[in-house]
Amino acid sequence: MSPLPLIRPWNWRRALLWAALTVLLLVAQTLLVALTLRYEAARGQERVDQVAVEVAARLKQITDRDLQGLQGLLWDDPQLDQGPRWAQDASLLLRRTRPILRLEYRNAQRLVARSTDSPYVSPIYLQASREEMEIETQLACAAALRQGSQQFSRSYFIVLAGGEGLEVVDLCLPQLHTGQPPNFVVATLALRYLLEEAVAEDLAREAEFSFVESDGTRLARAGLTRGAGFYLAERLVDVSGLTLQLKVDSAAGQPKLIPNLTTALVLGLSLALFVLVYLLARDGRRRAFAEHALAEALAFRHAMENSLVTGLRARDMAGTITYVNPAFCSMVGFKAEELLGQAAPPYWPPEFVDSYRRRHMSRSARWNAGEDPRQGFETVFMRAGGERFPVLIFEAPLLDAQGQQTGWMSAVLDVSDQRRVEELSRQQQDRLQATARLATVGEMASLLSHELNQPLAAIASYSAASLNLLKLEAADPETPELVRQAITRIAEQAERAGRVIKSVHDFVRRRDQSRETIAVDQLIDAVLPLVRLQARKSGTRIELDLPQPMPRVRCDRTMVEQVLLNLTRNAIQAMDGDMPLDARVLTLRARQTAASWVSIAVLDRGPGISPEVAKQLYTPFFTTRAEGMGLGLSLCRTVIEQHGGALDFFSREDGPGTEFRFTLAAAASPAKPEAAQRLSTDDVAGEST
Ligand code: ADP
Numbered sequence: 282m283s284p285l286p287l288i289r290p291w292n293w294r295r296a297l298l299w300a301a302l303t304v305l306l307l308v309a310q311t312l313l314v315a316l317t318l319r320y321e322a323a324r325g326q327e328r329v330d331q332v333a334v335e336v337a338a339r340l341k342q343i344t345d346r347d348l349q350g351l352q353g354l355l356w357d358d359p360q361l362d363q364g365p366r367w368a369q370d371a372s373l374l375l376r377r378t379r380p381i382l383r384l385e386y387r388n389a390q391r392l393v394a395r396s397t398d399s400p401y402v403s404p405i406y407l408q409a410s411r412e413e414m415e416i417e418t419q420l421a422c423a424a425a426l427r428q429g430s431q432q433f434s435r436s437y438f439i440v441l442a443g444g445e446g447l448e449v450v451d452l453c454l455p456q457l458h459t460g461q462p463p464n465f466v467v468a469t470l471a472l473r474y475l476l477e478e479a480v481a482e483d484l485a486r487e488a489e490f491s492f493v494e495s496d497g498t499r500l501a502r503a504g505l506t507r508g509a510g511f512y513l514a515e516r517l518v519d520v521s522g523l524t525l526q527l528k529v530d531s532a533a534g535q536p537k538l539i540p541n542l543t544t545a546l547v548l549g550l551s552l553a554l555f556v557l558v559y560l561l562a563r564d565g566r567r568r569a570f571a572e573h574a575l576a577e578a579l580a581f582r583h584a585m586e587n588s589l590v591t592g593l594r595a596r597d598m599a600g601t602i603t604y605v606n607p608a609f610c611s612m613v614g615f616k617a618e619e620l621l622g623q624a625a626p627p628y629w630p631p632e633f634v635d636s637y638r639r640r641h642m643s644r645s646a647r648w649n650a651g652e653d654p655r656q657g658f659e660t661v662f663m664r665a666g667g668e669r670f671p672v673l674i675f676e677a678p679l680l681d682a683q684g685q686q687t688g689w690m691s692a693v694l695d696v697s698d699q700r701r702v703e704e705l706s707r708q709q710q711d712r713l714q715a716t717a718r719l720a721t722v723g724e725m726a727s728l729l730s731h732e733l734n735q736p737l738a739a740i741a742s743y744s745a746a747s748l749n750l751l752k753l754e755a756a757d758p759e760t761p762e763l764v765r766q767a768i769t770r771i772a773e774q775a776e777r778a779g780r781v782i783k784s785v786h787d788f789v790r791r792r793d794q795s796r797e798t799i800a801v802d803q804l805i806d807a808v809l810p811l812v813r814l815q816a817r818k819s820g821t822r823i824e825l826d827l828p829q830p831m832p833r834v835r836c837d838r839t840m841v842e843q844v845l846l847n848l849t850r851n852a853i854q855a856m857d858g859d860m861p862l863d864a865r866v867l868t869l870r871a872r873q874t875a876a877s878w879v880s881i882a883v884l885d886r887g888p889g890i891s892p893e894v895a896k897q898l899y900t901p902f903f904t905t906r907a908e909g910m911g912l913g914l915s916l917c918r919t920v921i922e923q924h925g926g927a928l929d930f931f932s933r934e935d936g937p938g939t940e941f942r943f944t945l946a947a948a949a950s951p952a953k954p955e956a957a958q959r960l961s962t963d964d965v966a967g968e969s970t
């Protein structure tokens with residue numbers, strides 16, 4: 282048996298699948314990381330845009346509120362004895378609105394009539410003089426006059442005390458009174474404070490906010506000192522006519538690979554875990570199905586084994602019993618526990634243990650040599666009570682899933698009933714044969730009486746002659762010698778008559794079949810007197826052709842003698858009729874054909890057997906003779922086959938005639954040569970009477 286290849290073709294396919302799966306996982310993982318990075322970037326940008334929108338809206342709110350406050354101031358006219366009130370309102374407004382640094386009331390010539398500074402910062406025109414910064418204010422007021430509504434100046438930078446500076450814008454609101462030249466309220470707003478107010482505390486920690494000019498010059502800044510420069514939002518904010526460019530620079534920097542990789546890994550692993558759990562669940566379900574199927578198959582196997590009437594037995598390579606089914610246990614009468622693990626099981630009759638062991642070993646050796654010893658063999662087992670019984674065993678090698686032999690599996694059949702039936706049928710056959718023998722004997726009875734008459738008549742005449750001699754004078758000296766000769770003849774004839782009667786007796790007597798070892802010439806000698814009786818009647822010569830050393834056979838003597846009688850009788854009858862007397866020759870021939878076989882043939886010179894007759898020759902009750910029963914040949918064949926031999930017929934090659942030949946098992950050694958080869962012609966006429 283060849284060992285299994287370590288790498289099967291499907292393993293390569295599996296490896297390829299795993300490689301493809303790994304590549305797919307890597308691609309998926311990379312994509313996941315890239316997508317997460319993009320998503321984070323989009324979120325960051327979205328957030329900064331949203332913050333910019335919020336701050337822009339807040340800026341609008343603040344300027345609207347401030348404008349409203351300033352417009353309230355327009356109602357006060359300090360030139361109409363309302364000076365103190367204006368100052369009061371202006372201070373109030375300045376306290377409320379931090380971005381406004383200074384409020385001025387200007388007359389129609391746009392000269393500062395009154396001014397108030399914010400309480401939150403030191404007055405802005407301590408360092409720098411107001412006149413230097415007038416131009417932008419004047420331009421704004423001129424425009425406000427022209428437009429008839431408030432106007433912002435362009436932004437300009439003022440230096441504060443301490444070297445600090447601020448970018449500011451002036452808002453000029455005209456006070457329009459019908460028929461009079463307008464006065465003006467001018468508010469100076471610090472862009473930085475405006476922005477700081479617009480940026481809520483939480484937003485201030487998120488980004489750097491600045492107002493920039495189109496060339497990028499920063500005008501004011503709030504929030505963080507410095508943004509990360511990655512997420513930027515720029516927005517134009519129009520607050521009551523003042524257009525400012527708001528720039529938001531988020532503190533959040535470029536999305537980092539490592540945290541995203543971790544996220545992606547966690548995600549990927551979770552996904553893989555989910556897939557694994559799913560596969561496991563599916564595998565578990567399949568396993569459950571397979572287990573269920575296996576349990577059913579097992580239950581079916583158990584049911585089948587229990588319902589079997591055939592005994593099953595498994596043995597390992599050492600011959601130890603590994604399994605027995607209930608039928609086997611009930612057959613041998615031992616429990617499974619008493620048998621399992623036994624190398625010499627209790628059902629082996631003690632006298633055969635050694636031979637059974639040897640047989641098992643030789644069967645194993647034959648299997649290893651490549652021979653298939655699967656055919657059945659018959660052996661004897663012993664029941665728990667000690668009773669021996671015949672069993673028929675079919676044994677086959679037990680192979681595991683890899684094809685390796687692990688032991689032997691045997692199916693064991695108890696054939697004791699079968700043997701009993703065979704015995705019964707054999708006995709019936711015997712009885713039938715006995716009936717046939719009786720019929721044959723009946724047929725021969727007349728012949729027998731004739732044959733017996735001859736010796737008896739001879740005996741009678743020798744006796745009478747002896748008596749007469751004894752009555753004669755004793756003077757005759759030859760009398761005792763003559764009487765002795767006559768009595769010798771009487772004894773011979775009596776012995777001959779006795780032999781005839783004994784052979785008939787042996788023939789008719791029905792005996793139980795018993796095998797004995799016997800030399801072939803002894804068999805022939807036993808039937809010869811009767812054969813001679815028949816032969817003499819038809820004038821047939823008998824020839825014996827026997828080998829040397831004389832072969833010995835094992836047989837039931839009486840049965841084989843009966844076969845010989847039947848065949849010789851048929852041969853003699855075949856030569857009856859028109860045949861010339863000198864052509865009637867019956868030959869009895871024996872040969873050792875092989876070491877273990879002996880053949881015995883009966884040859885005649887009769888007309889032979891036609892094909893029509895040949896077809897039915899062995900059919901019981903088939904006969905071509907008016908007085909025949911047609912049982913002879915069928916019985917002969919049965920007897921020979923019971924002995925393990927075969928009965929056949931052939932046309933003679935050396936002339937007309939038929940040869941009936943049967944074989945018998947030879948006994949172990951041929952008989953010791955007792956006499957030279959017998960090749961004789963037994964002439965019937967030569968026999969003394
Ligand atoms: P029976 O002798 O009662 O007829 P057998 O069974 O002995 O029954 O023989 C059957 C038939 O076979 C015979 O009737 C005969 O026709 C034929 N037969 C048997 N032996 C020979 C033989 N030696 N030569 C020719 N025919 C034979």
